[in-house]
Amino acid sequence: MLAQHWPHLLLLLLIALVSLITGLLLGSVSLPPASVLAVLTGEGTSLEQTLLLELRLPRVASAFATGGLLATAGALMQILLRNPLADPYVLGLSGGAGVAALLAMLAGLGSLGISSAAFAGALISTLLVFAVARGSGSWAPTRLLLTGVVLAAGWGALISFILSTSDTHQLPGMLYWLMGDLAQADRPLLPWLVLLLALAFLMPLGRTLNVLARGSLQAAALGVSVVRMEGLIYVLAALLTAVAVTVAGTVGFVGLLVPHLVRLLLGYDQRLLLPASALGGGCLLVLADTLARTLMAPEQLPVGVITALLGVPFFLLLLYRSKHL
Amino acid sequence: MSPPLLETRDLLLDIPGRPTSSRWNWQIRAGQSWAILGPNGAGKTTLLMTLAGLRKPRSGSLQLDGRALEKHSSSARARYLGVLFQQHQDDFPARVLDTALMGRHPYLRSWQTESREDQELARRALQRMDLEDLQERNLQTLSGGERQRLALATLLTQDPQLLLLDEPTNHLDLHHQMAVLALVEEEVSQGKSALMTLHDINLAVRFCSHLFLLYPDGQACWGTREEMLELKALEKLYQQPLMTTQVEGQTLFFPRSVRK
Amino acid sequence: MIFCKRIGAFFLFFICLANHQATASSLQLTDALGREISLEKPVSRIISLAPHITENLYAAGAGNLLVGAVNFSDYPAAAQEIPRVGGYNQLDIEGILALQPDLVIAWHSGNPLPQVEQLQGLGIPVYYSEPRTFADIARNLRDFSQLTVHPEVGEEAARKFEAGIAQLREDFSQRRPVRVFYQVWEAPLMTINHEHLIHQALDACGGENIFAELDNLIPRISREAVLQANPEAIIGGGMGEDTPAWVDNWRVFDELQAVQNNHLYFIPPSLLQRATPRLLQGSQLLCSQLEQVRES
Numbered sequence: 001m002l003a004q005h006w007p008h009l010l011l012l013l014l015i016a017l018v019s020l021i022t023g024l025l026l027g028s029v030s031l032p033p034a035s036v037l038a039v040l041t042g043e044g045t046s047l048e049q050t051l052l053l054e055l056r057l058p059r060v061a062s063a064f065a066t067g068g069l070l071a072t073a074g075a076l077m078q079i080l081l082r083n084p085l086a087d088p089y090v091l092g093l094s095g096g097a098g099v100a101a102l103l104a105m106l107a108g109l110g111s112l113g114i115s116s117a118a119f120a121g122a123l124i125s126t127l128l129v130f131a132v133a134r135g136s137g138s139w140a141p142t143r144l145l146l147t148g149v150v151l152a153a154g155w156g157a158l159i160s161f162i163l164s165t166s167d168t169h170q171l172p173g174m175l176y177w178l179m180g181d182l183a184q185a186d187r188p189l190l191p192w193l194v195l196l197l198a199l200a201f202l203m204p205l206g207r208t209l210n211v212l213a214r215g216s217l218q219a220a221a222l223g224v225s226v227v228r229m230e231g232l233i234y235v236l237a238a239l240l241t242a243v244a245v246t247v248a249g250t251v252g253f254v255g256l257l258v259p260h261l262v263r264l265l266l267g268y269d270q271r272l273l274l275p276a277s278a279l280g281g282g283c284l285l286v287l288a289d290t291l292a293r294t295l296m297a298p299e300q301l302p303v304g305v306i307t308a309l310l311g312v313p314f315f316l317l318l319l320y321r322s323k324h325l
Numbered sequence: 326m327s328p329p330l331l332e333t334r335d336l337l338l339d340i341p342g343r344p345t346s347s348r349w350n351w352q353i354r355a356g357q358s359w360a361i362l363g364p365n366g367a368g369k370t371t372l373l374m375t376l377a378g379l380r381k382p383r384s385g386s387l388q389l390d391g392r393a394l395e396k397h398s399s400s401a402r403a404r405y406l407g408v409l410f411q412q413h414q415d416d417f418p419a420r421v422l423d424t425a426l427m428g429r430h431p432y433l434r435s436w437q438t439e440s441r442e443d444q445e446l447a448r449r450a451l452q453r454m455d456l457e458d459l460q461e462r463n464l465q466t467l468s469g470g471e472r473q474r475l476a477l478a479t480l481l482t483q484d485p486q487l488l489l490l491d492e493p494t495n496h497l498d499l500h501h502q503m504a505v506l507a508l509v510e511e512e513v514s515q516g517k518s519a520l521m522t523l524h525d526i527n528l529a530v531r532f533c534s535h536l537f538l539l540y541p542d543g544q545a546c547w548g549t550r551e552e553m554l555e556l557k558a559l560e561k562l563y564q565q566p567l568m569t570t571q572v573e574g575q576t577l578f579f580p581r582s583v584r585k
Numbered sequence: 586m587i588f589c590k591r592i593g594a595f596f597l598f599f600i601c602l603a604n605h606q607a608t609a610s611s612l613q614l615t616d617a618l619g620r621e622i623s624l625e626k627p628v629s630r631i632i633s634l635a636p637h638i639t640e641n642l643y644a645a646g647a648g649n650l651l652v653g654a655v656n657f658s659d660y661p662a663a664a665q666e667i668p669r670v671g672g673y674n675q676l677d678i679e680g681i682l683a684l685q686p687d688l689v690i691a692w693h694s695g696n697p698l699p700q701v702e703q704l705q706g707l708g709i710p711v712y713y714s715e716p717r718t719f720a721d722i723a724r725n726l727r728d729f730s731q732l733t734v735h736p737e738v739g740e741e742a743a744r745k746f747e748a749g750i751a752q753l754r755e756d757f758s759q760r761r762p763v764r765v766f767y768q769v770w771e772a773p774l775m776t777i778n779h780e781h782l783i784h785q786a787l788d789a790c791g792g793e794n795i796f797a798e799l800d801n802l803i804p805r806i807s808r809e810a811v812l813q814a815n816p817e818a819i820i821g822g823g824m825g826e827d828t829p830a831w832v833d834n835w836r837v838f839d840e841l842q843a844v845q846n847n848h849l850y851f852i853p854p855s856l857l858q859r860a861t862p863r864l865l866q867g868s869q870l871l872c873s874q875l876e877q878v879r880e881s
Contacts, residue, residue: 028807046840169824176773204435215414223403223431298810
């Protein structure tokens with residue numbers, strides 16, 4: 001970590017804290033800050049305690065970790081594929097997870113069953129892309145990308161098939177899952193653990209990733225074990241995405257948008273970009289989820305809709321004002 | 326005598342359709358500068374990539390400083406061998422200074438950050454390439470020639486024992502062509518070695534001590550400049566009649582127009 | 586069916602069916618859109634495009650005239666034997682044509698209208714059904730009974746249904762209001778607003794739908810809002826005939842009155858979520874559950 005990065009990260013940490021507090025303060029039931037404080041000091045009515053500690057806290061925490069996972073995975077995929085357009089789902093991972101999750105819903109499994117199925121589906125899809133793309137022994141990004149895109153189309157067809165043949169009762173649940181929804185996200189421990197471990201693991205690799213961004217030949221000439229490194233990134237990005245998908249379904253856009261925002265605002269050094277993406281992704285998803293919970297309260301929106309509605313104009317504005325991507 | 330810096334043992338390049346007849350036992354020693362000459366498609370770049378360990382040969386092996394190339398760790402290898410590529414992948418933006426600093430990668434442990442000395446080395450390399458004013462620029466905004474000089478600055482920051490240069494004069498104006506080759510010459514005079522693919526025989530003759538002639542059928546011959554400057558051999562190499570002239574004591578080669 | 590799209594208020598506009606002096610061979614019906622449909626009697630080949638339509642046809646004694654029905658037409662048991670013509674949202678037009686129906690009964694807010702209009706364009710008479718109130722259900726039954734040779738069967742069913750609902754209203758609608766959360770589904774968490782038939786059933790039973798005022802027919806709501814509204818009873822729907830596990834998920838929130846007093850109930854959705862005479866059974870069950878709440 002370079003010394004000049006600390007001010008940026010501290011600022012982002014502050015923003016993250018503010019967004020977490022905002023997420024706790026706002027909900028479909030409005031709680032005055034005083035009673036929030038009361039709950040945090042162990043007082044407050046039983047309703048207030050339930051609202052804050054059992055509903056909002058786990059959900060806000062899950063949202064932050066999930067956003068962080070997606071943004072980090074997106075940044076990694078962009079490096080791996082040397083393509084700024086890559087997102088965590090670009091290799092068909094969301095489709096695999098989606099098909100498995102919908103099948104679990106058809107089978108009438110509970111939320112734990114659906115999460116496990118999604119995780120398995122994501123990994124199966126990852127392995128499939130890996131096996132097919134590596135068939136010739138080459139890691140060429142275009143080959144990976146093409147395999148992923150074609151596989152994603154296949155998954156997409158399966159998802160459409162399931163949706164068009166399912167009972168009406170199950171459709172809303174399926175659609176919300178596919179759009180990304182945090183209503184069932186009440187187990188923040190796993191995503192946090194995975195996010196922190198991944199960041200701790202990635203931080204020493206930041207400079208290597210910088211070199212890798214300049215192409216695999218150049219990286220190899222500078223002493224990077226490219227094949228091992230790319231395999232590592234691939235597995236890690238897939239794992240992060242799979243965990244995120246089990247928490248919130250396939251929330252779109254965070255993984256594409258946040259690394260770009262960070263790049264436009266803070267520069268290209270992966271040693272800053274990765275932790276900043278994690279923090280930024282967390283903030284974005286917490287804020288989007290807060291909006292999803294409050295915008296039409298007590299009616300609820302899927303968070304994926306908000307991330308796109310929020311992200312697209314902001315991103316276009318930044319892009320318009322910046323000279324280069 | 327110390328072992329050669331880089332040595333090929335029965336090396337056969339992996340080029341599809343190439344006969345397996347010619348295997349090379351070739352040595353590159355400190356203080357030598359080699360030019361690889363040959364027509365388009367002869368495999369000059371493949372040869373360079375194979376020597377750099379970035380491409381597997383069809384058979385044979387490479388010895389780096391007396392040990393098999395694979396026995397060296399990848400970062401140790403990068404301290405011996407540095408490569409200037411013909412093409413640069415610039416899908417992602419980066420600061421010019423940061424790009425030059427990447428040359429220090431093989432010298433740093435993964436958790437280490439670039440020191441003040443590393444920064445200084447990168448700045449000096451940029452200076453030598455006339456890029457000191459562009460330090461803060463994004464490399465995606467550079468011209469082709471500036472980008473090529475930045476790649477050279479990164480290579481200078483890497484400071485390898487053997488510089489492997491694929492068309493180092495690509496994209497460069499005349500002034501910078503000469504400046505770059507003079508700079509390589511200077512590095513070599515300080516005990517480094519260089520090996521470059523060139524299209525211009527005259528630049529090769531002027532700046533290199535050794536020549537490696539690579540024929541399209543996979544045959545090759547190599548030796549000192551003086552041994553290799555055979556008009557007949559060069560004409561056969563390029564399938565092109567040549568003529569020579571003397572200017573200021575140097576032999577210059579020109580293509581002869583082919584009569585109908 | 587409960588996931589139907591919202592329909593405009595004008596669909597609720599009904600014109601009472603006049604007792605037509607019909608000739609022996611012709612029949613005039615007015616459907617939910619107020620369209621006049623002339624049919625040649627006897628009508629003998631009917632296709633139903635929604636499960637509730639199938640069920641109402643059977644209740645009106647016209648089940649034996651059905652030659653085609655959409656998927657999930659599962660009541661009464663005999664309905665399961667009828668040849669299928671696709672799902673309610675994806676019709677098998679060729680299959681429908683091949684069955685040569687002389688009447689198609691469509692669900693206006695559920696079926697894809699372009700497909701239904703295509704059938705009309707091919708000259709097949711289409712009757713739109715859109716039951717939004719108890720009265721609509723009775724009217725459907727009476728209309729369908731006109732298609733049969735024994736219209737008194739449907740008339741009787743409609744009268745029994747109306748009388749049963751009227752009885753419930755008389756017995757319960759003035760009792761102490763009970764605040765109820767009706768849970769359609771768990772993920773996403775969904776309920777009903779005041780336009781829904783279930784709301785009307787709650788109304789008849791003296792229940793108070795805590796989310797009556799929301800805009801959507803089937804709004805998706807937050808758990809927080811349920812906790813804040815603190816209903817006296819929670820009634821779960823779901824999909825099958827058994828209590829879904831998620832009704833018990835509320836038990837972790839012991840500050841809820843419904844949890845404290847153990848008023849978590851289940852009514853099979855087939856009895857409450859379909860606009861058919863079985864809604865009377867569902868409503869009776871609902872009323873008795875709300876009575877338990879009042880008595881505790």
